[in-house]
Amino acid sequence: MTVPRVHTARAFTAVAVIVAAAGALLVYGGQIDTGLYYDDYHFLRPVHELELRRVWFGSWDPTGIESPFFRPITAWLFALRFWAFGLNTLALHAVSIAGHVLCAACVGWLLRREGAPTGVSLMGAWLYAVHPLFPYAQVSWLTNQMHLAESLVVILALLTWQSVRDRPARWSVALLPLAVTAFLIKEDAVMLLPILLALTMQRGWLVDSTQWKRVVMMLPVVTLALATLIGFRHQRLGQLGGYGVPGLEQAQAQFWKGLDAALLLWPTRTPWQAVAGLIAISALAVALARGNWKGNKVVALIWCAAIVILSTRLPALFLGIAYPLIAWQGIAGGVVIAATLTGAGVAATRQLHQPVLIMMTGLVITLGFNLPFALVSKREQYHLVALGAVLLLAGSVDALRTAAGRVSRYVLPVAVLASLPLALLARTQAAAFQPCAPGVLSTDGEASGWWALPGEIRAWLPQKKQRCEAGLSPSSIAELPVVSWGLYDEERGADGEPYRWTSDRVVLLLRPDARSVAFAFRSPDASRSAPVRIRVRGGSRTAELTLDSIDWQYMTVRLSGGALTTLRSAHRVDVSITPWFVPAVRDPRNADLRRLGVHFRMVEN
Amino acid sequence: MSRRPVYLLPAALIAAAALYFASGRGDEALVADLIAQFDDAKKQPDTAFERADVTVDGVTKRSIVARGPTRLTTHVTVPKHAVFRTSLTLDPGVWNEPGDGVLFFVGVSDGRSFQTRASVTLDAFGRPADRHWRDISVNLEEFAGLTISIVLNTRAGAAENATAQNDVAVWGAPMIVAR
Numbered sequence: 001m002t003v004p005r006v007h008t009a010r011a012f013t014a015v016a017v018i019v020a021a022a023g024a025l026l027v028y029g030g031q032i033d034t035g036l037y038y039d040d041y042h043f044l045r046p047v048h049e050l051e052l053r054r055v056w057f058g059s060w061d062p063t064g065i066e067s068p069f070f071r072p073i074t075a076w077l078f079a080l081r082f083w084a085f086g087l088n089t090l091a092l093h094a095v096s097i098a099g100h101v102l103c104a105a106c107v108g109w110l111l112r113r114e115g116a117p118t119g120v121s122l123m124g125a126w127l128y129a130v131h132p133l134f135p136y137a138q139v140s141w142l143t144n145q146m147h148l149a150e151s152l153v154v155i156l157a158l159l160t161w162q163s164v165r166d167r168p169a170r171w172s173v174a175l176l177p178l179a180v181t182a183f184l185i186k187e188d189a190v191m192l193l194p195i196l197l198a199l200t201m202q203r204g205w206l207v208d209s210t211q212w213k214r215v216v217m218m219l220p221v222v223t224l225a226l227a228t229l230i231g232f233r234h235q236r237l238g239q240l241g242g243y244g245v246p247g248l249e250q251a252q253a254q255f256w257k258g259l260d261a262a263l264l265l266w267p268t269r270t271p272w273q274a275v276a277g278l279i280a281i282s283a284l285a286v287a288l289a290r291g292n293w294k295g296n297k298v299v300a301l302i303w304c305a306a307i308v309i310l311s312t313r314l315p316a317l318f319l320g321i322a323y324p325l326i327a328w329q330g331i332a333g334g335v336v337i338a339a340t341l342t343g344a345g346v347a348a349t350r351q352l353h354q355p356v357l358i359m360m361t362g363l364v365i366t367l368g369f370n371l372p373f374a375l376v377s378k379r380e381q382y383h384l385v386a387l388g389a390v391l392l393l394a395g396s397v398d399a400l401r402t403a404a405g406r407v408s409r410y411v412l413p414v415a416v417l418a419s420l421p422l423a424l425l426a427r428t429q430a431a432a433f434q435p436c437a438p439g440v441l442s443t444d445g446e447a448s449g450w451w452a453l454p455g456e457i458r459a460w461l462p463q464k465k466q467r468c469e470a471g472l473s474p475s476s477i478a479e480l481p482v483v484s485w486g487l488y489d490e491e492r493g494a495d496g497e498p499y500r501w502t503s504d505r506v507v508l509l510l511r512p513d514a515r516s517v518a519f520a521f522r523s524p525d526a527s528r529s530a531p532v533r534i535r536v537r538g539g540s541r542t543a544e545l546t547l548d549s550i551d552w553q554y555m556t557v558r559l560s561g562g563a564l565t566t567l568r569s570a571h572r573v574d575v576s577i578t579p580w581f582v583p584a585v586r587d588p589r590n591a592d593l594r595r596l597g598v599h600f601r602m603v604e605n
Numbered sequence: 606m607s608r609r610p611v612y613l614l615p616a617a618l619i620a621a622a623a624l625y626f627a628s629g630r631g632d633e634a635l636v637a638d639l640i641a642q643f644d645d646a647k648k649q650p651d652t653a654f655e656r657a658d659v660t661v662d663g664v665t666k667r668s669i670v671a672r673g674p675t676r677l678t679t680h681v682t683v684p685k686h687a688v689f690r691t692s693l694t695l696d697p698g699v700w701n702e703p704g705d706g707v708l709f710f711v712g713v714s715d716g717r718s719f720q721t722r723a724s725v726t727l728d729a730f731g732r733p734a735d736r737h738w739r740d741i742s743v744n745l746e747e748f749a750g751l752t753i754s755i756v757l758n759t760r761a762g763a764a765e766n767a768t769a770q771n772d773v774a775v776w777g778a779p780m781i782v783a784r
Binding site for chain 1: 642645646647678679680682714715716717718720722744746747748749750751752753754
């Protein structure tokens with residue numbers, strides 16, 4: 001099969017999106033709405049305008065739950081997504097998958113503009129869509145939408161670099177805003193400019209020696225930009241932030257761990273799983289390819305049976321180990337090792353210029369973005385390392401296709417088939433984020449202790465666990481009748497009536513089928529001379545109430561649907577109270593620094 | 606595209622940065638004088654503090670003197686462009702008395718999390734260079750609009766086996782100003 005050259009940009013984009021969407025469907029189909037996981041519970045909340053300003057001067061997480069990092073754009077993106085989607089996890093996950101498909105299509109474009117044939121470029125888009133490092137790193141975990149945003153900006157920067165690299169050097173200035181944006185999303189993008197410099201050097205070496213002049217011009221700019229970015233972050237955080245600097249030995253181990261994860265799809269439970277997978281696949285391929293097909297059918301069947309047997313725990317028991325010798329991870333690792341080694345070998349021995357260029361680009365990106373992971377090794381952060389690994393694999397496919405001669409038309413279909421274990425492994429990784437997956441349930445317990453979590457979600461988490469343990473599917477968080485932020489714990493007044501203190505702002509998400517909601521407000525300090533004003537915005541309507549006595553007053557808000565209600569799958573009601581007060585300001589010996597508004601009760605929903 | 610717009614971009618960025626930093630300089634307004642708020646502050650232990658005028662290098666500052674390991678907590682509502690400023694020293698009366706110094710650290714709590722924003726160890730007995738005022742400032746821009754606790758802490762010196770012998774710490778003219 002040969003893939004015809006797609007001539008127009010629009011047609012290529014359309015095909016790349018379709019290919020990437022097919023890959024995403026294979027991996028995430030039927031398991032899109034995986035709900036929330038771990039940090040999602042406190043990042044999905046309304047963000048006060050003070051916090052939106054604050055994240056430009058300190059940690060990205062004003063709740064204090066996360067380690068201090070300077071990621072202001074991420075904080076703004078999180079605020080924007082909550083405003084748009086609320087707790088509608090299905091829509092939020094759909095955004096992740098759409099973003100991943102977009103990234104994958106852009107990778108196709110990246111390869112095409114690097115001179116790869118159409119089929120190889122589309123293969124790159126496919127490999128990106130099904131690569132098993134992405135479910136954890138940027139698709140299935142909503143907090144890692146920051147990685148998705150970072151990937152988009154980095155790929156856009158690479159595309160921009162392709163556009164400006166043969167223009168006068170001053171055009172390279174266009175890369176600076178993208179590098180700054182990526183850095184303000186997440187700090188590992190600090191490697192973007194050095195990587196672009198390294199790619200320019202590589203181009204000077206392999207393609208166009210006049211590029212060295214550009215390298216000389218870029219070097220001081222990149223150095224200055226890096227020093228400025230790191231210095232700015234240090235000034236804003238008052239420290240470098242992060243998890244600290246490990247010892248040399250640990251840093252070295254962590255660096256290799258990142259490379260293993262991206263290039264070899266290790267760690268498997270044991271490296272032998274990948275080796276066993278590699279041996280199994282190569283043996284099967286040899287059996288199928290050599291001699292007459294009739295005789296080798298039997299050999300192929302025997303090998304298939306051997307793979308099935310080795311992937312059960314039975315042989316492992318004889319060997320005294322607790323895991324199968326061949327797992328999806330092992331098979332996928334075997335595929336990746338085989339493809340990379342064969343592709344690199346063929347490209348080197350036959351001096352295939354184009355595939356070598358693509359493979360080296362992939363290697364530079366992998367090594368460059370893996371460098372910060374010498375400081376901390378986290379598998380969920382390998383999205384940019386995986387981008388390099390995908391380019392390396394695409395280069396290998398290009399090398400094999402070029403070298404295959406008469407049978408080159410079989411290379412792409414075989415490559416797609418060979419990539420299926422990667423897709424299946426990715427599907428397994430995505431399934432680990434299902435609401436009842438053991439890892440999700442275990443972190444749910446931790447999340448329920450966070451102060452930033454609304455009481456309604458805190459009460460829902462144990463019910464979710466109970467249903468999971470009973471083998472039932474849990475209700476979605478979006479189905480909760482009401483979820484509120486800015487309300488403190490319930491108290492009882494002298495009259496025995498329950499109420500909750502509000503903060504200066506309250507945000508409520510109510511089920512979309514609610515038609516109206518009624519609230520009761522009371523201020524123990526309100527009087528005619530010192531009234532308290534309450535503003536309630538629900539749907540497109542705004543209502544106001546003035547408290548000028550200490551009595552309860554009531555307000556009913558009619559709720560009407562709209563585009564945002566559909567996106568959020570909920571009505572959002574915003575309540576603001578003026579004036580509010582801080583107990584510690586009224587009484588300096590009181591340690592309570594919270595903003596308090598009025599007493600609040602929901603009367604009817 | 607002509608050359609000019611491309612060159613203008615970095616120039617505009619540098620100009621914007623210069624304007625930003627320049628706008629942060631200028632007259633300062635007093636937001637909170639921690640000496641004036643001393644009576645309302647939470648003192649731990651209550652008897653370890655006193656207000657006094659302390660003179661070092663001929664400069665006299667209205668100060669809070671803290672003996673031994675202490676914590677002094679004051680609430681402040683922070684405006685934009687606010688900075689906490691103080692000058693640190695040890696009481697000149699103990700400079701020649703044996704001791705291993707005092708660890709000063711300034712913390713900020715927004716009611717949710719506590720951050721140590723500055724820390725200094727002074728050892729006037731062991732290091733004569735510490736027999737001066739040491740000015741420190743803590744940028745509070747991050748907390749603009751919020752009510753926070755400024756926590757002034759003293760501990761026995763940074764060493765593991767440090768003692769509080771002759772630890773008489775001085776917080777000179779602690780205040781919050783806004784630019």
